[in-house]
Amino acid sequence: MTPAVVFELERVSKTYPQGILGRRRLTALDNVSLRAQAGEAIGLVGPNRAGKSTLIKILLALAAPTSGSGKRFGKPLSKRQTLARVGYVHESAAFPRYLNAREVLHLGAAFSLMQPADIPARVAQLLESVGLHDRPSEPISTFSKGMLQRLGLAQALLNDPELLVMDEPAESLDANGRHLLHSLIREQHQRGRTVLLVSHHLEEVETLCDRVVALVGGRIVLDQPMTELRRTAAKQKPRFLREVLQPFYSAVRT
Amino acid sequence: MNAPAAVNAFRWLIWDTIRQSIASRIFWVMLVASGLCIVFCFSISLEGALRERTDEVGLYGADGKLLTDPDRNPGVLSLAFGAIRMPLYRTGASEIQFLEALLGRWVAGLGGLLLALIWTAGFLPEFLQPASATIFLAKPIPRWCLLTGKFLGVAALVTAMASFFFFGTWLGLGIRTGFWQASYLLGIPLLVLNFAITYGFSVLLATWSRNTITCLFGSILFWLTCFGMNYGRHAAAAWSTLMPDKPGLPASFRFLAECGYWLLPKPADLVMLLDDALGLSENFGQIKEFEFVQQHGQFYPELSILTSLLFTVAMIAIAARRLRTAEF
Numbered sequence: 001m002t003p004a005v006v007f008e009l010e011r012v013s014k015t016y017p018q019g020i021l022g023r024r025r026l027t028a029l030d031n032v033s034l035r036a037q038a039g040e041a042i043g044l045v046g047p048n049r050a051g052k053s054t055l056i057k058i059l060l061a062l063a064a065p066t067s068g069s070g071k072r073f074g075k076p077l078s079k080r081q082t083l084a085r086v087g088y089v090h091e092s093a094a095f096p097r098y099l100n101a102r103e104v105l106h107l108g109a110a111f112s113l114m115q116p117a118d119i120p121a122r123v124a125q126l127l128e129s130v131g132l133h134d135r136p137s138e139p140i141s142t143f144s145k146g147m148l149q150r151l152g153l154a155q156a157l158l159n160d161p162e163l164l165v166m167d168e169p170a171e172s173l174d175a176n177g178r179h180l181l182h183s184l185i186r187e188q189h190q191r192g193r194t195v196l197l198v199s200h201h202l203e204e205v206e207t208l209c210d211r212v213v214a215l216v217g218g219r220i221v222l223d224q225p226m227t228e229l230r231r232t233a234a235k236q237k238p239r240f241l242r243e244v245l246q247p248f249y250s251a252v253r254t
Numbered sequence: 255m256n257a258p259a260a261v262n263a264f265r266w267l268i269w270d271t272i273r274q275s276i277a278s279r280i281f282w283v284m285l286v287a288s289g290l291c292i293v294f295c296f297s298i299s300l301e302g303a304l305r306e307r308t309d310e311v312g313l314y315g316a317d318g319k320l321l322t323d324p325d326r327n328p329g330v331l332s333l334a335f336g337a338i339r340m341p342l343y344r345t346g347a348s349e350i351q352f353l354e355a356l357l358g359r360w361v362a363g364l365g366g367l368l369l370a371l372i373w374t375a376g377f378l379p380e381f382l383q384p385a386s387a388t389i390f391l392a393k394p395i396p397r398w399c400l401l402t403g404k405f406l407g408v409a410a411l412v413t414a415m416a417s418f419f420f421f422g423t424w425l426g427l428g429i430r431t432g433f434w435q436a437s438y439l440l441g442i443p444l445l446v447l448n449f450a451i452t453y454g455f456s457v458l459l460a461t462w463s464r465n466t467i468t469c470l471f472g473s474i475l476f477w478l479t480c481f482g483m484n485y486g487r488h489a490a491a492a493w494s495t496l497m498p499d500k501p502g503l504p505a506s507f508r509f510l511a512e513c514g515y516w517l518l519p520k521p522a523d524l525v526m527l528l529d530d531a532l533g534l535s536e537n538f539g540q541i542k543e544f545e546f547v548q549q550h551g552q553f554y555p556e557l558s559i560l561t562s563l564l565f566t567v568a569m570i571a572i573a574a575r576r577l578r579t580a581e582f
Contacts, residue, residue, distance in 0.1 A: 060392040063581040083394040094385035096270065098277035103269075110266035111393035111400075113259040155389065165392075 005074070006163050006194045007059060008035040012068035014054050014218075028054040030218040031068070038162070041185070041195040043205030043226075045241075046215035047249050052198045055215065056167055059196075060088055073162075084113060087161030091168035093152035095140055101127060101151055102136040108155040126154040130180065145172035153184060164188050167198045182208060202241040214245055221248045255396070263395050264403045271377060271407025280373040284366070288419040291361060294334070295426025298353070300346045301330040348537040350433040355538070357423050358441040358528050363448070366419065368474070370449050371456070374408045375470035378460035384582045391582055398574035405457055405570060409450055416445045437531040444524045444531075447559065451519035452477045454566035458573040461580060477521060484522035485543065487515035488553075492546035519562040527555055 012032045018024040029051045036042055046052050057063040058070065061077055073082040095104045105123040114122070127133045130150040140148060149172045156164060166185075170178055185208050188195055199205050205212060212229060214222035222245070229244055275281045329342035331349055342349060381387065381404060391397065420442045428434040456473035463469070490511040493503050526544050534540065547553040 057388075057582065060388075062388055062391055064579070080394050080396060083392060086392070088389065088392040090385070090389050092385045093389075094383070095389070096274065096381075096386065098273045099270070103273065107266050107270055108390070108393065110259075110263040111390050111395040113255055113263060113394050115256075116258050116262040119262075152389070 004038045005071075006036045006038050006040075007070065007072045009033055009055070009058070009065075009070040010068055012055075012058060012065045012070055014051070014058060014063065015066045027218050029058070029065070032215075032218070032220055033068075034213060034220065034223070036163075036194055036196065038194055039189070039192045040211055041189045041197065041209045042211045042213055043209035044196060044198045044213050044215065045200070045202060045205055045245065050215040051218040052215055053167060054218075056088075056165055056196070056198065060086065060165065084159060085162045087156035087159065087164045089149075089152050089156045089164070089166040089169045091171050093145075093148040093172075095148065095151065095155075097141040098139065100137050100139055101132050101143075101154075104140060104151060105155055105158060109158045112159045114159055122158060126157055129157075129184075130154045131176075146174050146177050149173050150177060150180070153181065157184070161193065163194045163196065165196045168200065169197070170199065170201055170204060202245065206241045212241065214248055216248045255394075255399075260399070263399060264406070267400065267403030268407040268410055271404060272411060274377055274380070275373065275408075275411050278373060278376075280369060284369050284373060284415055285418075287365075287369070288415065288422065291357060291419060292422035292426050295353075295357075295423045296430060297333060297335045298427065298430050299332045299336075300342065300349070300431050301332055344537070346431060347433050350427055350431055351435065351532055351534065351537060353427065354423075354435060354438045355529070355532055355534055358420070358438065358445075358532065359525060362416065362419055362441060362445055363525065363528065366416070366445065367449055367452070367477075370412050370415070371452060371473055371477075372470060374412070374453060375456060375473065376466035377408060378404055378457055379464045379466045379469055382460060382464045382577075388582050397577045397580075401457065401461070401574050401577055402570060405453070408453060409446065412449050412453075413442070413446050416442045416449075420445075435532065437533070440531040441528055444528050447562065448521050448524045451480070451521070451562050451566045454569035454573075458569045458576070461573045461576040480518045481521045483511070483514040483518050484520045487511040488522070488543040488547045491550075491552050492543045495546060496542055516561055517565070519565045520558045523553070523555070523558040523562075526553065527559075 010033055012029055013027070014029040015025040015027050018026045032051070032055065034055075044052050044055070054063065058065050058077065059072065061080060061083065064078070070077045072079070073085055075082050096107075099107065102123060105126060106119060109119040109123065110116075124133070127136050130153055132147065132150055132154070135143075135147075140151065143151070149169065153169065156166070164185075169181055173181060182204070185195055185197065189208075189210075195209070197205065197209060206226070210226050212222060212224060212226060213220060230240065232244075329346065330339050331342045332339050344352070378401075381400075390400070420439055424435075424438050452473050455476045456469045459465075459469045459472045490503055490508050493500070522544075526548070529535070529540065529544075530548075535545075544553075
């Protein structure tokens, strides 16, 4: 039986107006087609300004494609209901600084339209799992970046998402934080959840993902299973992904 | 979206707004300013013989001439717990009415409104900053719910602050002087309405610009425009009567003034309604233009409030539509 398609993008392009009159256009995504099946852990890599964040924004209905179409859990991307099955970790984890950790999670759960009765237990469980259970009532203005990122992980997991989208989640995390993050990703993957991980840390993608998609200049230049890449790399050594991607990245620089 | 989840989302949006407001210094400034006004009211007392005159005619003798010595033993109005004492040449009731008008019209109606606009102008732009908004906008809650929840949260806060001010000052004046004018409390809904119609425009600006300064100055400018249009319409209606020696206004000008009046919110009408509620016309002179439209049946309070509310609803609807398609 073919695994269910979690999301698919079909010839999606996105351009942004540039200049005062907006006549010039900056192409962020150019004819991108991508499909993710249930249970996959996809590493989305690429240099800066490759279009990774734009792709995620389109996937999460934070931006609309200029052309092309897409679906999330079989429904058009504009249908917000399916976002209830998605968790999102943002790179900056900029939560309202006047709230405490418990309130941030309650707010996130309320916006996820979770059943009110289920929320307190879920919040307590997640605070425990990300190691913030001893500071639930402290204002997050006193939190370090790493702690905020842990809180970001917890809010993404509130609704037990079938698709976990993570945009640079390891930024600001210390060694313990990274270990926690990797365990969470592995756990989600083992449970058959789909993970879309955007990262500049190629070693992280190597170890956690089973498929790599590389975006360069708004185009997908590589989309292969990790096992296949390992085979073609024929070395199976650590950090092989860097070598695989090097030609694409170099092309951007020149 | 099921009902319990929707109610919970609104509850948390309102709670988020309350926490956001408490984190703002202006909240504490408003609270302290309101507290000082309440203390001021508790510091007032009326002493001595109070003349129970009903109007200024009492100052004149039977021959119509001004009495040179209208009252040999006037009462005393004491302020600041007796630190300031002044002779009372009005009845106690009208003196308290004057103070209530001062508090309702100027302290709350103008100062309070301005502070509330400064206080709340940044709430929505801050909420909609891409770094923080993307996390919450990637949730399934409809965007219009976020907007209306935030608006309702702000309105609830301003209602609470207005209630604190009006109840406190009313209680202070009542306890200290024995004059209880319940209609003074109508200032609460009138102030909230005055704020809501201006804040509705601020919400629209927030979805368009996501900038606090734009929201603040835009909404103040909008309020001034509405007040000017409101007053201008009444002035145009009263022109030929109040300015008989001046040429009449062109019909096209009158038409435009009427259109602008009915299209925009009407903050000046809310001032008239507060004046009416306090019964100020019994003891004090009114703005001639306002008096004219009231006496000549050209003021429709219910329609005025309804159209102001409709404008606010339209602003929120346009803002929600704008937010629905906004990209982050």
